[in-house]
Amino acid sequence: MTEEIIIAGFGGQGVLSMGKILAYSGAMQDKEVSWMPSYGPEMRGGTANVSVIISDERISSPIISQFDTAIILNQQSLDKFQDSVKPGGVLLYDPNGIFNPPTRKDINIYKVSATEKAADLGMAKVFNMIVLGAFLKVKPVVTEEFIEKGLMKSLPERHHAMIPENLKAVQTGKSLVEAVHIL
Amino acid sequence: MAKELKLMKGNEAIAEAAIRSGCDGYFGYPITPQSEVMEHLMVEKPWETTGMVVLQAESETSSINMVYGGAGAGKKVMTSSSSPGISLMQEGLTYLAGAELPSLVVNVVRGGPGLGTIQPSQADYFQAVKGGGHGDYQMYVLAPASVQEMYDFVFKGWEIAFKYRNPVMILSDGAIGQVMEKLYVGDYVPRWTEEEVRKFAPWASMGKPADRDHNIITSLELDSAKQEKHNHKLQAKYREMEEKEVLFETINCEDAEYIFVAYGSSARIAQKAIQLGREKGIKVGLLRPITLFPFPKKQVAEFSKKVKGMLAVEMSAGQMVEDVRLAAEFRCPVEHFGRYGGIIPTPHEVLEALEEKIIKG
Known part of the structure; x- marks a missing residue:
């Protein structure tokens, strides 16, 4: 199993930390992992993206241009990465602020209204974990037990009290995800 | 440990x-x-x-x-x-x-x-x-x-x-x-x-005890005869490194007809290109220099006698490829593929370059 993922959105949405939690969780489950951020003169409100690979084998290139899954959190990222999903792959997006929804017919498309749900529940801080939950429902590449271990390892100890809320957000995401176009 | x-x-x-x-x-x-x-x-x-x-x-x-x-x-x-x-x-x-x-x-x-x-x-x-x-x-x-x-x-x-x-x-x-x-x-x-410093670095300048001369740290020697001698010593050291300290890795080279030569992140990208190439039936492997000086000249020379061609993959306009060519001594074609100025090549581009520059030749 090798899963090559791009997570892309605005800076400040927790794109990089979502990738980090996913990578840590994979590592805890004894998988090979890599986390490659787009780094640059980026700032809050600008775009941010990270490629995460989780694999049972040694990872060749951490730098990839085609993805099994694209997790898309704004229009710019959708425009940029829609065509980079491998045929038969997955595109998961949050419809908040998306005015041109994905159009491809050769991939599986899902949506998760995480921004809206996080606002309704007053859980804006764990928005990214709702998205992560939605992804894990579609592609269970790591099990829940290891998501908790990944959170323990990636969050500083002073934030460990937040872990139950994060796990609850993962559950929320799992039940919230909807299929838009399935092959 | x-x-x-x-x-x-x-x-x-x-x-x-x-x-x-x-x-x-x-x-x-x-x-x-x-x-x-x-x-x-x-x-x-x-x-x-x-x-x-x-x-x-x-x-x-x-x-x-x-x-x-x-x-x-x-x-x-x-x-x-x-x-x-x-x-x-x-x-x-x-x-x-x-x-x-x-x-x-x-x-x-x-x-x-x-x-x-x-x-x-x-x-x-x-x-x-x-x-x-x-x-x-x-x-x-x-x-x-x-x-x-x-x-x-x-x-x-x-x-x-x-x-x-x-x-x-x-x-x-x-x-x-x-x-x-x-x-x-x-x-x-x-x-x-x-x-331990006195034992492992006896040349170091850390206070002169009574039982030895001053340790002097300098790169200046105005007597050219002595400076040439110093150069001989340095050169002998570099030759010894070439003799004893070369490091490299080979991946998928056993049956390879073509070889990528790449180091650092280019070597990772080349590994992905190898997977893509082998899916298409192209027998390609990787020679990854781990030490760039000393360069694995002998290994390049060995491969140049066996394979149909080599592609140096690097994120430059063509630098390491010169050392590959020197070591291959025209025994097989050696070409270069690079992206530069901060652009990272994709594995697909690397494979295409192999097909265009070496296989079609």
């Missing part, structure tokens, strides 16, 4: 390795894409645990001269920077080589020339292996291709630096510096005591 699993960026692995390998001092000046080296040191505060000094200098010129001073006293000292900062250090590097001072310099390369870009590049190969500073000198140059190697090569660097009394460079790039991967770290190696 107890092994502990971490998930770290390549830059952080350099800093973690410095602390765990008994480094005495790090001197640096921030620059993207390697700023996490000093950031991680500042988070870990090794001056409170191992006693290691971490100092932000006022410039790269200053950092490299602090390294000269510390190394002259037999200390394990290092600096890190990225391309424009390393250019500023070139005077210091040739002085370190001339004065035969063990030291470790990390270059997390970004695209140039000039201030260039902050994205990954491998266009500092010539500067690293052909001498960016003046005079006939060589650094031992290690090219890590993973976060684990970023860590391991700090330890390897000290070993070679003190064995040969020579500066060692870890030539990395923005991709390996920024990527986060699994890393296994070992136990802390204690810093050398004063007695």
Whole structure:
């Protein structure tokens, strides 16, 4: 199993930390992992993206241009990465602020209204974990037990009290995800 | 040795390795894409645990001269920077080589020339292996291709630096510096005591006892006969490194008809291109130089007798390819494929280049 993922959105949405939690969780489950951020003169409100690979084998290139899954959190990222999903792959997006929804017919498309749900529940801080939950429902590449271990390892100890809320957000995401176009 | 699993960026692995390998001092000046080296040191505060000094200098010129001073006293000292900062250090590097001072310099390369870009590049190969500073000198140059190697090569660097009394460079790039991967770290190696420095670096200038002459650290010798003799000594050292210290890796080469030659992050991309190529029935393998000086000339020569062609893949306009051609001596076609200025080639592009430039020939 090798899963090559791009997570892309605005800076400040927790794109990089979502990738980090996913990578840590994979590592805890004894998988090979890599986390490659787009780094640059980026700032809050600008775009941010990270490629995460989780694999049972040694990872060749951490730098990839085609993805099994694209997790898309704004229009710019959708425009940029829609065509980079491998045929038969997955595109998961949050419809908040998306005015041109994905159009491809050769991939599986899902949506998760995480921004809206996080606002309704007053859980804006764990928005990214709702998205992560939605992804894990579609592609269970790591099990829940290891998501908790990944959170323990990636969050500083002073934030460990937040872990139950994060796990609850993962559950929320799992039940919230909807299929838009399935092959 | 107890092994502990971490998930770290390549830059952080350099800093973690410095602390765990008994480094005495790090001197640096921030620059993207390697700023996490000093950031991680500042988070870990090794001056409170191992006693290691971490100092932000006022410039790269200053950092490299602090390294000269510390190394002259037999200390394990290092600096890190990225391309424009390393250019500023070139005077210091040739002085370190001339004065035969063990030291470790990390270059997390970004695209140039000039201030260039902050994205990954491998266009500092010539500067690293052909001498960016003046005079006939060589650094031992290690090219890590993973976060684990970023860590391991700090330890390897000290070993070679003190064995040969020579500066060692870890030539990395923005991709390996920024990527986060699994890393296994070992136990802390204690810093050398004063007695150990006297034992392992008897040439060091650390106070003259009554029973020996002054130890003098200098790269200046106005008597040309003596300076030529000193050069002979340096050259003998470099030849010994070529004899004994070449490191390389081969992947999928057993049945290979074609070979990629690539180091650092290009070697990772080439591995993916090999997977894609083999799915199409193209028998291609990888020769990955781990040391860039000394370069694995013999291995290139061996392959040049067996394969139908080689493609040097590097994020430059064609630098390492010159060393591949010199070693292959026209026994097989050698071509170059590169993206540069901060652009990273895709595995598909690399495979296409092999098909276009070598297979179709």
